[in-house]
Amino acid sequence: MPFVEFLTDPAVWASFLALSAMEIVLGIDNVVFISVMVQRLPKDQQLMARRIGLSLALVFRVIMLGFIAWFIHMTTPIFSVGDYAFSWRDLILLAGGLFLLVKGTREIHLGIEGEDDENGGNVVVQSLTAAIVQIAIIDLVFSVDSIITAVGMAEHVEVMIAAVMVAIAVMYFASGPVSAFIERHPTTKMLALSFLLLIGAALVADAFHFHIPRGYIYFAMAFSAGVEIINVLAMRRRRRTQAEAKKVKGAAKG
Template sequence: MSLADFLTDPHVWASFLALSAMEIVLGIDNVVFISVMVSRMPAGQRLMARRIGLSLALIFRVIMLAFIAWFVHMTTPIFTIGEFGFSWRDLILLAGGLFLLVKGTREIHEGIEGENGENGGNVVVQSLGAAIVQIAIIDLVFSVDSIITAVGMADHIEVMIAAVAVAILVMYLASEPVAAFIERHPTTKMLALSFLLLIGAALVADAFHFHIPRGYIYFAMAFSAAVEIVNVLALRRRRRAREKAKKAKPAKKTKPAAKG
């Protein structure tokens, strides 16, 4: 197929649009995780961490697509335990799911007791190196599902790479507003951490061949996020009402001092 035929083929564009949309939806997990990771970093390093994290996500996906012939065989069982046959994909998903469960639990514990714990110390600030390592680990896990989805939805590797690049660009544009919103509203960070626990449990279930439809998970996340947005708007309205009440309240007149 010539380049002109390739670019004018409606099936190619249809698969590109469908795959781009799917990759963007699958990237929600990554955006939430990166936003949580950079929330405890110094302000000057957050942008760099987001850029490095999403660059690693793109690199991992392109490398996996380059070795797609080998990658397809990652679903072949390498050993069995009872009735379960575990492949490299299953092991990666299991490790990533456990990592998210542990990380989410520790972040929740730190968020609740970090400032008023037994030692009375402040919340530990995340270093750039530690954040990059953790983002790289979870990027690798999320890349597995992303590429398996790409292989099933498109026939041309060029279309897969273009769709992945578009999804990473959208994730980059969305990561800063999401991170800023989480920073302005601390309660949303706890909600984001609960999302990580939910995603981690889903990855562990996938590793044991018990697939939880992602539509259910994303619906639960969207519903919880909508409720949280309503709570934030209601809190903002109450604050404005209190400020207006304070301004409208007349000042108390002071009584003149009694003459001696």
């Protein structure tokens, strides 16, 4: 198809817009994970970690799109265990799901129990390299679902790459505010970690061919986030009321 005709084809633009929206929705998982991972880094490294993590997400997706002919066959069974036939996609989703379950559980444990060093202080910082490696692992897992969705929704690789780039750009601008919100409101970090456990369980279920509709998962996440926002606003108002009451009480004493 000639380039000008390609750009003016309504079907191409329709698939691009639909795929971009879907990629942005699928990217919610990645934004939550990256936001949680950078929390334990020093302030001056958090932005770098987000940039590198999202750059890796873009690289993984573009590389996979470049090998799309091979990638399509990742859903072909390679061995069976009982009634379950596993493909490369299933194995990657299983590994990623287990990683999220272990990581989410460990982070929740550290958040509740804490991790003390030899001097009795809390250890809250991890290395930049460790954070990037963990982000890269989960980026690879999320890339699998992302590309399989892209293959099913668009016919042209150019459209897929453009949609992926738009989604990564949106994720880049969203990750900063999400990370800042989690940092300002520590209780939301536990909620974000719970999301990771939910996503991990969904990935493991997918690996065993038990698909949980993503609409249910995203609705649960949106509902929980909405409740948490109401709690944050209520707490902020309560503190403001208490501060005003103390101010009035102090003026009355004076």
